[in-house]
Amino acid sequence: MLYIIGLGLGDEKDITLRGLEAVQKSQKVFIEAYTSLLSFGISSDGLSTLKEMYNLLQEKLYGKSITVADREMVEEKADDILLEATSSDVAFLVVGDPFGATTHTDLVVRAKKLGVDVKVVHNASVMNAIGVCGLQLYRYGETVSLPFFTDTWRPDSFYEKIQRNRKLGLHTLCLLDIRVKEPSLESLCRGKKQYEPPRFMAVSVAIEQLLEVEQMRGENAYTEDTTCVGFARLGSEDQLVVAGSMKQLLEVDFGPPLHCLVIVGDTHPVEEEMLDFYKLAKKQGQA
Amino acid sequence: MLYIIGLGLGDEKDITLRGLEAVQKSQKVFIEAYTSLLSFGISSDGLSTLKEMYNLLQEKLYGKSITVADREMVEEKADDILLEATSSDVAFLVVGDPFGATTHTDLVVRAKKLGVDVKVVHNASVMNAIGVCGLQLYRYGETVSLPFFTDTWRPDSFYEKIQRNRKLGLHTLCLLDIRVKEPSLESLCRGKKQYEPPRFMAVSVAIEQLLEVEQMRGENAYTEDTTCVGFARLGSEDQLVVAGSMKQLLEVDFGPPLHCLVIVGDTHPVEEEMLDFYKLAKKQGQA
Numbered sequence: 001m002l003y004i005i006g007l008g009l010g011d012e013k014d015i016t017l018r019g020l021e022a023v024q025k026s027q028k029v030f031i032e033a034y035t036s037l038l039s040f041g042i043s044s045d046g047l048s049t050l051k052e053m054y055n056l057l058q059e060k061l062y063g064k065s066i067t068v069a070d071r072e073m074v075e076e077k078a079d080d081i082l083l084e085a086t087s088s089d090v091a092f093l094v095v096g097d098p099f100g101a102t103t104h105t106d107l108v109v110r111a112k113k114l115g116v117d118v119k120v121v122h123n124a125s126v127m128n129a130i131g132v133c134g135l136q137l138y139r140y141g142e143t144v145s146l147p148f149f150t151d152t153w154r155p156d157s158f159y160e161k162i163q164r165n166r167k168l169g170l171h172t173l174c175l176l177d178i179r180v181k182e183p184s185l186e187s188l189c190r191g192k193k194q195y196e197p198p199r200f201m202a203v204s205v206a207i208e209q210l211l212e213v214e215q216m217r218g219e220n221a222y223t224e225d226t227t228c229v230g231f232a233r234l235g236s237e238d239q240l241v242v243a244g245s246m247k248q249l250l251e252v253d254f255g256p257p258l259h260c261l262v263i264v265g266d267t268h269p270v271e272e273e274m275l276d277f278y279k280l281a282k283k284q285g286q287a
Numbered sequence: 288m289l290y291i292i293g294l295g296l297g298d299e300k301d302i303t304l305r306g307l308e309a310v311q312k313s314q315k316v317f318i319e320a321y322t323s324l325l326s327f328g329i330s331s332d333g334l335s336t337l338k339e340m341y342n343l344l345q346e347k348l349y350g351k352s353i354t355v356a357d358r359e360m361v362e363e364k365a366d367d368i369l370l371e372a373t374s375s376d377v378a379f380l381v382v383g384d385p386f387g388a389t390t391h392t393d394l395v396v397r398a399k400k401l402g403v404d405v406k407v408v409h410n411a412s413v414m415n416a417i418g419v420c421g422l423q424l425y426r427y428g429e430t431v432s433l434p435f436f437t438d439t440w441r442p443d444s445f446y447e448k449i450q451r452n453r454k455l456g457l458h459t460l461c462l463l464d465i466r467v468k469e470p471s472l473e474s475l476c477r478g479k480k481q482y483e484p485p486r487f488m489a490v491s492v493a494i495e496q497l498l499e500v501e502q503m504r505g506e507n508a509y510t511e512d513t514t515c516v517g518f519a520r521l522g523s524e525d526q527l528v529v530a531g532s533m534k535q536l537l538e539v540d541f542g543p544p545l546h547c548l549v550i551v552g553d554t555h556p557v558e559e560e561m562l563d564f565y566k567l568a569k570k571q572g573q574a
Contacts, residue, residue: 099418131386
């Protein structure tokens with residue numbers, strides 16, 4: 001049996017009792033580092049924090065030795081993991097909900113092809129936890145991803161999607177780029193594996209890129225006065241949620257990753273009332 | 288402090304460790320029956336099953352006495368609950384994630400107005416758990432709700448939304464109507480409180496209503512050959528997920544509630560591959 005277990009968004013205490021039971025009865029436990037690196041309050045010293053997290057997971061809570069399955073391992077050695085699952089119970093831990101990312105869908109497909117039984121233990125993901133800001137989840141349009149712009153690569157296909165959502169009065173969740181374990185350009189040239197330090201897009205960078213594209217396109221899909229909600233470390237004890245115009249949010253230091261951004265569409269009274277609690281002027285007034 | 292704690296979708300074991308800790312340190316624990324009735328494997332004998340669930344929650348797991356806060360209580364007596372939370376820790380348990388429904392947003396707004404601190408413990412909800420069928424969550428358009436048609440009330444505003452999503456190649460999540468603790472017509476006339484038995488819309492009823500509206504409108508937003516995915520008891524041990532055309536799914540007995548339905552948009556290869564595992568012909572072939 002292969003258990004694919006969502007860990008939720010905060011820390012090791014966000015696993016469900018069902019998930020913990022599955023970990024405890026599994027002979028082998030993997031944690032998907034590619035995704036898990038992205039959460040658990042990683043700062044510039046990301047790797048040591050991650051290591052601390054594993055120690056915590058292993059020693060204090062789950063009582064199991066855990067193998068870190070990084071991006072390469074999941075993509076290249078999935079069959080080894082699945083082979084183990086044919087004859088014993090294997091737990092595969094994933095930050096958030098197992099089906100937030102395509103990688104895990106692919107793992108399930110491979111498992112089913114090999115005749116391995118799969119059980120999924122769901123948990124919170126960004127896709128539903130953004131509900132905390134008060135904007136109703138059923139009033140979101142298509143989700144968009146914002147990639148880091150480079151000097152030569154500035155894709156902007158998200159623009160039409162945001163434009164469409166806004167015309168319909170719908171909210172737009174923007175998932176912000178994450179670069180973990182990217183081979184460095186130098187290492188690609190020399191043929192040995194070295195990696196860039198991890199990068200996480202901040203709310204301010206996302207807004208800068210959005211405004212740059214709006215200026216190029218000039219179709220008024222949104223402006224610097226459009227209301228947005230910025231999120232940092234969603235679901236963690238120290239999460240930060242701030243609502244304001246793009247211009248206002250540009251000036252907010254959201255702190256350590258992960259960040260995400262919602263572009264607000266038309267709002268109903270209950271949504272508006274809740275959003276007010278997160279608005280910048282109000283927050284400053286309370287401080 | 289008011290803790291609003293998501294219970295997830297399956298049973299009492301889907302609470303997170305963080306949620307359980309909050310329950311354990313709370314002086315008073317409420318469970319929102321209006322929503323919770325909707326899950327936890329309710330059959331025709333819904334109420335006794337719910338009672339069993341409470342007993343289980345109270346005696347075996349959470350070790351606390353739990354007050355059932357039904358729809359009226361939440362709407363009319365919220366201030367009493369909140370008053371308790373000003374001077375002690377109060378846990379308010381909700382099936383799924385706390386922000387799946389507007390009711391809970393409203394409770395948070397009231398709490399904040401009274402100066403009560405609120406902590407939210409997230410969990411899985413239908414909005415992300417539908418990812419299990421392999422359709423990517425970021426490729427869904429606006430969510431729609433299908434209400435039970437009556438002889439005189441047949442609202443069809445969902446039709447345009449589905450049409451729009453499908454034109455864009457996006458998937459549509461259809462939330463199916465739930466009627467719990469609805470006052471009976473007779474009781475409204477006589478002025479004493481009596482309730483209709485709970486009703487939950489089945490996948491087949493949803494499809495019948497969808498096809499009826501399509502026949503009336505005739506704009507080809509979808510047809511009886513459109514691929515859909517039907518879900519029953521999502522996130523539970525005995526969940527059922529079946530993919531097929533509307534015509535095919537009409538004939539499937541999905542069993543006890545809750546049900547929901549996804550109308551499939553354009554699919555990518557990985558989505559298609561995963562969906563294949565749930566397709567009707569394949570399932571029959573495997574049986």
